[in-house]
Amino acid sequence: ELLAPLIPNASRGRPRAEDRRVVNGMVYKIRTGVSWRDLPERYGPWKSVYTRFRRYAIDGVFTRALQQIQARADAAGDIDWLVQIDSTIVRAHQHAAATGRKGGSTARTNRTITPSADPEEA
Template structure:
């Protein structure tokens, strides 16, 4: 085993979960190809620059795009989460936040409109701002700083606009009978998510939350006097645990293909981030 490659224990865990075609000629070894894909997202090299030990770079690139389109990486991630939840290793105090990623010049040039046959947005999750093309990663993680759900938007989108999409993406299946778990025990977020709509959404679903008020909201509430109502409950000790999401972002951005977006399509970049999330889970189990 070389640097950045899967250990024997990690491979034993995910090997049965990989998609396998029923017919066709013998495939190139899945472990070698997956190690090549991991090397690519960890180092950020171009597909053509993959070391020869991973076989033809075309095979790695084709397998990655096929698995990205089929949702194979997302399936692997949810199955690993399900095993952790069944073993009682998943902390359901959930933190949510976002981070901005610069897009490399090679990320531009995709079709102007997304593929109507796939879940590819028209803007490819690229937004133009003062710094150029950027993508925003909206993330929810558990209390141990391990990713639960990922949503991509353009970098010019506000955090709260993707809140419901991120919460809807939290879906941990059961290994036995029963519905997937979608509701955290407690949600922690920063002031960017302090809005009446979000607090109402959480209250209706019975989700306890710790979100500080923005300064302008405090002023407006106090200016209204009794009509302003009471301030929302806020637990400082619970809020101190929000740093787990910042540490999660730091670990994700150790993958150079996550820290800088090189993928042209949102589908491919989503798969890149999802695979990085999967590796974070494998390293902690």
């Protein structure tokens, strides 16, 4: 009932497969990770499910559905919008630590330099 108003109507051509069956096929594919060609026949032809999935993605059906679900959950008070991220538990990419070393040695970066009138003293 949530997706029904978001799904575009078929305007011409042969009658398409039942919307609920095709959407259930999409959900099955996403949840199980099965390839499109290996979808069970109870969801209709795999190519129909795939074609409709692509069309819905391009038309923004899934984005609008997520926005509606989020708005309903927010109105019901089911979403806590306060988020805190502690950087001590967020892992960096394995090469992230090496980025500061490119371009030469960093041994002299901690030396304190004081201005002097005589350049030889520095």
